[in-house]
Amino acid sequence: MTVTDETNPSTSAAVLILEDGRTFRGRSYGATGTALGEAVFATGMTGYQETITDPSYDRQLVVQTAPHIGNTGVNDEDAESRRIWVAGYIVRDAARRPSNWRSQRSLDEELVAQGVVGIQGVDTRAITRHLREHKTMKAGIFSGGAAARPEQELLAEVRAAAPMEGARLAEEVSVDKAYVVEPNDHGWEGEPKFTIAALDLGIKAMTPHRFAERGVRVHVLPATATLEDVLAVKPDGVFMSNGPGDPATADAQVGLLREVLDARLPFFGICFGNQILGRALGFGTYKLRYGHRGINQPVMDRRTGKVEITSQNHGFAVDAPKDGAVQAPEARFGRVEVSHTSLNDDVVEGLACLDIPAFSVQYHPEAAAGPHDSAYLFDRFIDLMAATKERPGSTDAADVSKATIDAKEEN
Template identity: 70%
Template structure:
């Protein structure tokens, strides 16, 4: 429940973690209460892209950068039609945005979309707490007449957990749509929207690909009705262990040996389709500064991440799967988490991060070229 009020910075707010840790601050954005999974994002910039990333559905995002909102908000940078985060936590919000592209303040946008946040707390202490204890349920409560702390804690502990949550259909498009190729059309791709960001089909379109974005509930017949040269599985929220329909859909694509590319949630879906398990990370990877090594080239990329689950696959051996041999192609240099998979006997690969770089570095843009090369090879 939220109420939109101006001057929220003078309204008290409380952040309550499920383990009983409490932070007192001031309201930021809409006034009311919200619940979700507390996670932290290490990006110094790109807050607008973060807020509108559907992968953050039902998550309360803690910004580790101390100053947030400096460049305001515009209508060009969102990655989807709305803000998806369940709540927002910042230390020092900008008093006045300053950027030639700014159209309004971040605070105004949060109020407009009913997003409850909190400011003025020690986000460094909160981040360290989440690193030590792990991501957990959280509630933000703001208003001039708040419940007692025991009541707030009880409400937090009654909120839904992220483990076991099936969320991709909640953020997916309801109707299929087409992003036309820029210039000469070279290929057609069916993109399964599990929480896709707007920049992803745009970068494919810039490579001459006509992208048919399909709902998460699409059937195999609907995928092949567009006569695709390749199939793409997007990022998205939730626990991959619940994503039985996307796994079955991907298995059908693998059986037909159509060139396949998956990112983030799509990487976890490929892992499951190949017979690997998935597991929940202690606090996940979120931000635009995560170092990943591409084992196929030895190069290290600085990459953009947003995932709380990972694939449980052996790092140092080739695995036999129902679709041929598979190997781990990318690995996180911070903690050795699997960051990519590829099949050796047919054209399919995936990565655990966001190569569309919105926001983030452009080190991984080559992956869209690699997908194009797979489709060229299959056509030849």
């Protein structure tokens, strides 16, 4: 939640108060007023514009661990969505002026224009260490007139804010209407190779771009899409994106995915989509102590032994056994194995179904800004769709659509 006022941000005092009472004082950055949310830290050294426009940061106060922020300004090309989603922004050394040939305005100006309350001049290293030791927690940024209020009042306001556990946010950040991303608009020549239905749970703009440049037509659907909406676009596969909130609240998307898996349509999920696949298969999810957020997260592919440096942004994870292939708790989906794990804390980073065409990863293969170690996953999904179409006895999307809808009506 953000409430802004008209105080001059260049001269305003500001204070960051964590849920446990730890206080950091600095100066206002961006808009002034009050911002409440979950305090988290992001470890990327670059890509701050992509960070703040990632819908997965909805209702979060983001601490940038890189000390110098804003030096390349902001442009209209690098945003990952239609707006800034961070609830508040916490930096150490804010650039006084941008210096980059692509810059169109300063980050400070963009934060003001979009009403995002921030704080600068605080010890972000100390904040990060505190969150690592004590876990992510609710927090508030108060600047302008709000910063002059008694600290106990501000702390009480922080503690009264809604927690991230139980938050249903995918519908909040998703688009209202479907749209199409065409391959020909992204450098592809010729007819599309495949068509996919991509559920927008907080999708980043680079994701459909990565599909389109490989010849895949992408129908981006709202988070509230039904099976009929999915099948109406006659997809060769279904994709579920990253997104914010607690996966335990995503019952509608879990139900939809189970219908997709029953129809044997190829499926690929990332981040929130990985957690939804985990739940669809019958596994649980849980909240991490401080999450994984940044573009330098090491992941092991358990099948090849290859290590990938990945881009991640998640505070929840799938609770699945890591001792090889197991029967999914939802037995009709057959066997599943944990395909990837984090090298930092052994968290599940990927799932691979062995008897149905479905897989997912907990990280971001579109990776804007970088790294690009995991871009092959888009090609893996294309290969999966191709193999499914070529398999003897398989049906095309139109036949799957009719058969699936008829079965639902009979039941």
